Amino acid sequence: MRQLDDVLHLVRRVFGxxxxxxxxxxxxxxxxxxxxxxxxxxxxxxxxxxxxxRRALVDGLMRLSGARAVGGAARPVELIVVARDDVxxxxxxxxxEFLYGEWLRDDFQRGVVPEPAPMPDxxxxxxxxxxxxxxxxxxxxxxxxxxxxxxxxxxxxxAGVPDLMAELEPDTRNVLLTLARVWTTLATGTIKSxxxxxxxxxxxxxxxHRPALxxxxxxxxxxxxxxxxxxxxxxxxxAAHMAGEIGHLSTGDDSEPPGPMPSR
Numbered sequence: 678m679r680q681l682d683d684v685l686h687l688v689r690r691v692f693g694x695x696x697x698x699x700x701x702x703x704x705x706x707x708x709x710x711x712x713x714x715x716x717x718x719x720x721x722x723x724x725x726x727x728x729x730x731r732r733a734l735v736d737g738l739m740r741l742s743g744a745r746a747v748g749g750a751a752r753p754v755e756l757i758v759v760a761r762d763d764v765x766x767x768x769x770x771x772x773x774e775f776l777y778g779e780w781l782r783d784d785f786q787r788g789v790v791p792e793p794a795p796m797p798d799x800x801x802x803x804x805x806x807x808x809x810x811x812x813x814x815x816x817x818x819x820x821x822x823x824x825x826x827x828x829x830x831x832x833x834x835x836a837g838v839p840d841l842m843a844e845l846e847p848d849t850r851n852v853l854l855t856l857a858r859v860w861t862t863l864a865t866g867t868i869k870s871x872x873x874x875x876x877x878x879x880x881x882x883x884x885x886h887r888p889a890l891x892x893x894x895x896x897x898x899x900x901x902x903x904x905x906x907x908x909x910x911x912x913x914x915x916a917a918h919m920a921g922e923i924g925h926l927s928t929g930d931d932s933e934p935p936g937p938m939p940s941r
Contacts, residue, residue, distance in 0.1 A: 680741060680751050681716060685814055687737040688720055688756075691730050697721040697761050698815020700822075702802045706809025708870035712899035715778075716742075718813065719806050720758045721821050725793065726774045732790045734758070734775060739786075743779040753779040757802065764803065767823040769833075770795040771803075780848070800825045800833035805868055827866070834859045835927045838920055849905045849912050853893040856919040863926040872897055878919070889915040 688699055703717035734756070740747040742754035758775035773796035781791075804825050806818050815821065838859065845852045854871040861867070861874040869877065875894040879887055889911040896903040905912060 678716075680754075681718075681813070683741050684716065684718060684738070684754055684756065687734065687741070688718075689814070691733045691737070692720075692722050695723045696814065697723055698818070698821050699813040700806040700818045701809055701811055701813060702805040703755070704870060706805055706811060707868065708873060711872070711897055714752065714897075715755045716752045717802075718754070718756045719802055720756065720775075721761050721764070721815070722758060722774070723761060725760045725763075726758060728790055731775050731792075734777060735785050735790060738777045739782065742777070743782065745782070755779075757796075757799070759799065761821065764799070765821065765823040767825060767829070769800070769829045770797045771799040772796070773799060797833035797836050800830045801862075801868060804830055808868065831863065831927070834862060835923060838923055842916060842920060845913065845916050846909070849909070850893045850896050850903050853890055853912060853915060853919075854897055856916060856923070857890060857893075860919050860922050860926070863923060882915075882918070886911070886915045886918050 685699060689696060698721050700719045700721070701717060702719055704711060704714040705717060738754055738756060739745075742751060744750045754777060756775070756777045757773060759771065760774055763772040763774075772793060774793045775791050776796070777785075777791070781789075803822050807822055807824060810818060812818060838856070841852050841855055841859075851871075854875055857878040858869060858871055858874040861869050861877045865877070872894050875890055875897075879890055879894075882890065889908055892901060892905075892908065893912075895901040
């Protein structure tokens with residue numbers, strides 16, 4: 678994929694010998710990219726980043742990512758950078774050196790440069806990268822990344838639920854599918870693709886909540902328009918129901934996963 682090659686070239690140019698490796702996560706390792714999937718890349722470097730390096734990444738990625746890419750509309754890129762010694766050995770919460778996502782583009786256009794910060798969401802991302810077992814650059818992920826204890830994975834995904842609920846109106850499809858994935862992971866101990874998680878949840882939802890999740894899954898697959906006009910009340914009710922199920926599961930014993938972890 679030309680876009681991925683361009684992203685990796687940018688990473689090599691910015692970090693040079695300081696680069697350890699780059700690893701796919703998300704849809705790329707959980708069943709394949711869908712029409713609306715982001716290009717998810719986790720980059721590991723030998724040391725913490727400088728502001729100049731982070732600025733260079735922002736400038737380069739704004740040219741390569743999303744509907745406003747210089748060469749024409751492209752997949753949105755989500756690129757995360759971590760310093761190797763901040764994630765191996767594992768500690769919680771892990772530190773993220775850099776995060777690029779299209780939802781932050783307006784900030785970037787105003788000159789904002791991402792600052793390093795704790796990022797609990799690295800727990801599921803690293804788990805997915807390890808489960809995928811694929812290196813885009815550098816050695817295999819299990820030589821670079823430490824496994825995430827299940828209890829840290831669990832508290833990381835639960836901690837993100839309030840932020841998801843706050844984003845329901847502007848990002849309905851992704852919020853509903855991510856809630857379904859969190860619910861699935863807590864119930865089964867397995868990280869599934871978004872559409873597979875939705876399929877699992879559809880089998881357990883009351884009938885009145887199924888249409889909204891079915892729409893989210895179909896829109897993610899490119900089978901239906903991502904249009905929530907007239908169905909937002911159902912989407913809000915579905916989100917509240919899944920958040921309730923997540924809350925119920927999160928109060929139990931979190932020391933061991935209920936099933937195998939992780940799964941592709």
